[in-house]
Amino acid sequence: MQRIFRAGALTAGVLVAAFGLPAGPAHADTDTPRVDLRVLVVSDGGPATEAIAAELDTAGTPYTTIDLTDADRPVIDTAFLADTVDGRPRARFQAVVLPDDNPFAAGSDEMDALAAYERTYAVPQVDAYTYARPEAGLRYPVDDGYSGGLDGVQAQVTAAGRTGPFGYLEGAVPFEDNSPDVGESYAYLSQPAPGADFTPYVDAPIPGSNARGSLVGEYRHDGRRELVVTFVYNRYQQQFRLLARGIVDWMTDGLHLGASRNYFAVHVDDVLAADDRWNTDLDCTPGDVDCTDPSATPDPIRMTPADVDHALAWQADRRFTLDLAYNAAGSVDQREDHGGVDALADRLIAARDRFRWINHTYTHAFLGCVQDTSVVPWKCATNADGSTRWVSRSEISAEIANNRVWGRNVGLPLEDDELVTGEHSGLAVLPQQGEDNPHLGPALADNGIGWLGSDNSREPGRRQVGPATTVPRYPMNVFYNAARAAEQVDEYNWIYTGRAQGGSGICEDNPATTTCLDAPLDPATGYQDHIVPLETRTALSHVLGNDPRPHFIHQSNLAEDRIAYPVLDGVLGGYDALFAADTPVVNLRMKDIGAELEHRAAWRAALDAGSVTAYRIGDAVTVQAPAGTAVPVTVPTGTTLAGTVFGEAYAGRMSGWTSSADGPPTLSLPSSAAAPLDDTASAGGTTPAPAPAPATTVPVGVSESVPYTSDR
Structure with missing residues (x-):
């Protein structure tokens, strides 16, 4: 099945230039009805x-x-x-x-x-x-x-x-x-x-x-x-x-206003860096501020060149591109500690054009308040007057710029206006930091950042941060500190079982949590039998919901047991089994996802304001919207605008974003899309007015709730 990789599959500009023309000809006859869309x-x-x-x-x-x-x-x-x-x-x-x-x-x-x-x-x-x-x-x-x-x-x-x-x-x-x-x-x-x-x-x-x-x-x-x-x-x-x-x-x-696609994008955070490993004996992650046992020794997880080769082969097989969010200091430190050698970075750089790349800051530093880690959980450090101490504008800017410079020097195909900060830091994070770092917005402006990754489990809505617009990302419940299935299951059991079973008690304190377990999962089979199907179902529901927001995992999940792949295969393999070749997964990079969300927000505002009208008269469709508004339209194949075929093919129809910059655009429908009133296939005669339907059984619905996963 062919997948769409090019940017902006449903973004503005598909046919914007074509709308620089006056409205279509008026209909002389008044017998043909107007049907509003x-x-x-x-x-x-x-x-x-x-x-x-x-x-x-x-x-x-x-x-x-x-x-x-x-x-x-x-x-x-x-x-x-x-x-x-x-x-x-x-x-x-x-x-x-x-x-x-x-x-x-x-x-x-x-x-x-x-x-x-x-x-x-x-x-x-x-x-x-x-x-x-x-x-x-x-x-x-x-x-x-x-x-x-x-x-x-x-x-x-x-x-x-x-x-x-x-x-x-x-x-x-x-x-x-x-x-x-x-x-x-x-x-x-x-x-x-x-x-x-x-x-x-x-x-x-x-x-x-x-x-x-x-x-x-x-x-x-x-x-x-x-x-x-x-x-x-x-x-x-x-x-x-x-x-x-x-x-x-x-x-x-x-034929209708609006359009939809089935989207899937996967960001892999912390590439080139190392992630600390969950300790199955201590039930914490050495290196984290809450892992205070003196015997806790960090055991880092870092990809190898073989993991890169596996990722490349997987991409080719699935016809899918991963987005690698990288921290250059991970490679710089590796070379300093190993006589200038970093085989992982060398392999990634050699294959740089086969991935997409996102600036994830140089060292993955926390860019919000200055953290006071002398207490558990940590808190924001304060100045003498009691005000919050913030990471400075220059420190934030250096994290962004130094990572970009390293990427440019090794030839990474970067988009300079994309950024994901470490742990989405700088943005508000409850309960410790209830507001954004006030220096974040100016630092983003200093570096020309237009799109900033955020955590969808904390902030599902998009918003402005200085010059940048956030792009909410779905956390996959495949943990950053796990590279082996047994580690993932052990941590999953600790989080989602009760205190009496040796768990964290999160479910007892938050009974609405949907991933709670009645009993611990089997370490040998729990990942494949329970976690993979659950995470696959959750991610696939986003794909099927016309939701372009990306998902994120971590480089540790592509190393050792490579535990991310069963979930990703479940999503893409399950999708391929369900959909025809003309309805591929749309795999966009972050800035194009941001643009799609931006157009949707503007379109929603126009609809809510009641300032949009669209109608069909015969084979002509006219759209009236505020000047400059990008309008999503879905039409039958063969529809034209000023003699040019309109839209992009998807799921047997043509669709795209249009513009009303120069007056109401008029689209011409193909002759195969006969006006509804021309349909003579219906049987004639009349039928008695039907009686009311008997009461029907409506079982309890299944709600959707995505569990929170920390981005480390």
């Missing part, structure tokens, strides 16, 4: 509609929510759904999401209005989670179907799904089974009702039968189209994350 989400407060809304949010797709539990909500009637603009009929929503096929009372005027609206403007409807029944195009589950749990079941995209909205998937749709004590998935498996125009897109085997039942399918009736989903889910579950893109693609006919 906005989704209507009607919610009953359940997890399924919330999950779809979250997918729209993440992609940057505008939507309006109607909360059925709100007594003061607007009434859904003809006036709410459609009106006239400049003498032209306007459909205010391009798609409708309902909690089930009919969430209203029998004979509801609102359901009648929605049905008439969908029929008039060929607007698709998604039934987020509905009971299998004839009104939804399916047989009742009691008729040779199934109602019950699907934990651990492997569903499959059908042939129609592969040529339709789920073609970006390889085929398998595994349902999670993360806990034997929790029912995580509930579904109705059923076959199409007799005479129904129903096409299954995703199905699964019906227990006790050779037949398969639909989980996601399209039901055409009465001039309308419904996507019928018969399993419950929440926004974090893998089965939904795999299908979310296709649900949005189906409801928008591949």
Whole structure:
């Protein structure tokens, strides 16, 4: 599978220059309706509609929510759904999401209005989670179907799904089974009702039968189209994350504001330096300020040339590039202590162009307050007047500049505006240091730093620090002080078991911690059997969530037992098994991730301000946004702008960031993307108003919580 390595896969500048043109020609006829690129989400407060809304949010797709539990909500009637603009009929929503096929009372005027609206403007409807029944195009589950749990079941995209909205998937749709004590998935498996125009897109085997039942399918009736989903889910579950893109693609006919990719980047910190090793007897790390036993002797972990060769071979096999955050003093000290010899640095420098490189400061010094390590835990040292003593601006600047100079002298392909400080220091760190070092911002300015790595477990949001914008990084729970699986398991057991079992008691003090253990893991098997699957699942959930934020590990994890690779292989191998070749992992460097997050924040602000309008009239799409706003757009293949093909191919569609600098841009859709009103495939006639769906079982959802891992 080919992966995207080039910078800015979805950054501004993809087609910005192409928008230096006036708006497209006005439409002379007023019979062709205008359809606004906005989704209507009607919610009953359940997890399924919330999950779809979250997918729209993440992609940057505008939507309006109607909360059925709100007594003061607007009434859904003809006036709410459609009106006239400049003498032209306007459909205010391009798609409708309902909690089930009919969430209203029998004979509801609102359901009648929605049905008439969908029929008039060929607007698709998604039934987020509905009971299998004839009104939804399916047989009742009691008729040779199934109602019950699907934990651990492997569903499959059908042939129609592969040529339709789920073609970006390889085929398998595994349902999670993360806990034997929790029912995580509930579904109705059923076959199409007799005479129904129903096409299954995703199905699964019906227990006790050779037949398969639909989980996601399209039901055409009465001039309308419904996507019928018969399993419950929440926004974090893998089965939904795999299908979310296709649900949005189906409801928008591949045309909507917003865009998404599946991102994965891995930063390897402390390269060239050495990391102190966890002591399995003392349950602490010699060299750390909290390891006070007089017998505690540091036992450093440092990569070897063979580890570099392994990393290079792994990269080539996985078609993936690691980002190496380096500390040059590690090599300088090595040469001073070994007669000028540093075989590790020599091998890395020889292969420098096959990695990406990030300045991680010269010595990995702590750049926040001056640490008082005479107490455990340490505290910030103070001046005579009680004020905090800070590492100076000149010291911070020297750490940045000296590391950069060393890198330039050995020919590293650096980006001078990227920086990750040691332990993310200089930034606030609780409980000891409640604010940034006031000298950090000026020192960043002195050195032209525009992008500064931060710890996502502490600060998931991006923010300004002087001239720099933070790029939050996910810590992987593969410890910096472990190079062997047994060390990782021993420390993991100490952290996540109770005091009575010899553990730290963190879980007793913080019962919300999600990685707590009922019993210690087996040192021989615990890493591969427990930690690797858990960390793989967590990281893969980020990849599937349109989340570009990078992950970070440490050079120690690439040495000795090379314990990082099973997790990385789990993520990339698992991904390759699930996705088709046209939907590769996007592997960006830090500054491009920062730019992507920056564009998203500006776009979100424009959406929140209500200053964005986009609509389709026939084969023309017009976007109106504040001048200079970068706009994410997803369109069918073959869409053009001023005669130039628009966007970059991904998952069977074209998408990219645009600009409205010189007026509203107009995109021209290909003839293959016929206007929805040209669709004559729906069967005619009418069907009786469906009765309300029976109550459905919604099991407890699976929440996401990433445990904190210190960056040392």
